[in-house]
Amino acid sequence: MRLLHLLVLIVLFYLFMIFPLIFMTIFPLVCVWFCCLNFFFFFSYAQYLQMKWPLLDVPGSTGLKDSRSPTPGHLSNKVPVVQHGHHVHPLTPLITYSNDHFSPGTPPSHLSPEILDPKTGIPRTPHPSELSPYYPLSPGAVGSIAHPLSWFMQQQGQPMYSIPPGGFRHPYPALTMNASMSSLVSSRFSPHMVTPPPHSLHQTGIPHPAIVSPAIKQEPGKIPPPLVITDGRKKEEDKKPHIKKPLNAFMLYMKEMRAKVVAECTLKESAAINQILGRRWHSLSREEQAKYYELARKERQLHSQLYPGWSARDNYRKRDNKADSKPEDISIRNTKQCVQYLPSEKMCDSPASSQGSMLDSPATPSAALASPAAPAATHSEQAQPLSLTTKPEGRMHHHFSLPGKASGSSSSSSSSSSSHQPSTPILTRPIPFTSLNNSMLSPPSPFHQAALHSHHALFQSQPLSLVTKTTE
């Protein structure tokens, strides 16, 4: 049977390839068309044979065979033609590319050639962003891929920011704090971007990764069709680029550590990850936090230099009827069930706070003493001199709920309203960092230390009068 098919193949080849070539000299155009048509039939048939009897399989090849068993049950469902995987074009032999050709480089060894889609279960090619969950692409890899905005990058002389798949989702994507914390800003903001002509920044497209055009946010390099835009107000907002806020210290810390926590905990929900990161942030030493505060300070300085007229207010959502929507939003938020992700942290807490069952060890003196990161008895303050919020494990909002105005507080307050076991009141920020240090000085300065001492004194002198995060 197989020989028969091979014979048919040979006959087809001679009939549709060689034979027309002979006549090509006579009727060139007709023969060219004929050849093209027959190429299709020939290779389709060859594909079918390849599917049925993988005669041409090279040992070790990850081609068509592995995911498609030639069992009759698989092929019996309708057309016995090529049941390719979703990534194989029926005319694969005719098309000069495949997924392999599009892989942005040698995939990491830990990645199998095919990754099962968690939703569909279908093998798929890993997205570039999945190759490295945190740093989408290495600078070299980025440079090897021509981004739709590459003209701009070349114009700017920067090979530069890794472009996330969703566009400029990250304002400052390529954090390289692992390699060198001090070089972060300089690596992301080239000198010519630090001192640009400020008047042209907002009009020239995307001079800075903090600028996010809503259109680009959806699909980089593509202009959305007008039909997509239905709201006139939206259309107006799409016109002007969105300059994002500079990242604060904690955000910078999160950006760096998120991938690590995800890898350790095998968690993907950002809400849970952020809870863990918040705890780890508190368990950081003063020096470690100071690095991020300094980075954030530079970020703000740079941002203010790049966009002198920018205000954080510009990014506030435009509320049509603010007076009407506001109370409703608050009520909705406060009635929402708070999901406690913290139990999952037991699996992968930070080393500084994972002593025994103490999930929040830094918050309690005993655990602070037991913490390996605690060099002194006052670890809970020394190790977190800049952490102005101490949020122990339990929530006491039912016992410490404040009436009236406090109920309309931020989302974090409402979101922390859970009915779990109460233990300790939540300490909110007694001294805002901005109040302590408006000049953005570095944390270890004497002034800041004095402020921290006052912060510490406040905590010690008023242990029970602490403001709790309350909602109703």
Added chain:
DNA sequence: CTCCCTTTGAAGGCC
């Protein structure tokens, strides 16, 4: 598709 969740910090507005 949009918003929420969850964290901390910064900034702006209001009183």
Added chain:
DNA sequence: GGCCTTCAAAGGGAG
């Protein structure tokens, strides 16, 4: 000056 609100990142989940 204190308090409140919003947004910055992230990605799963819900509507």
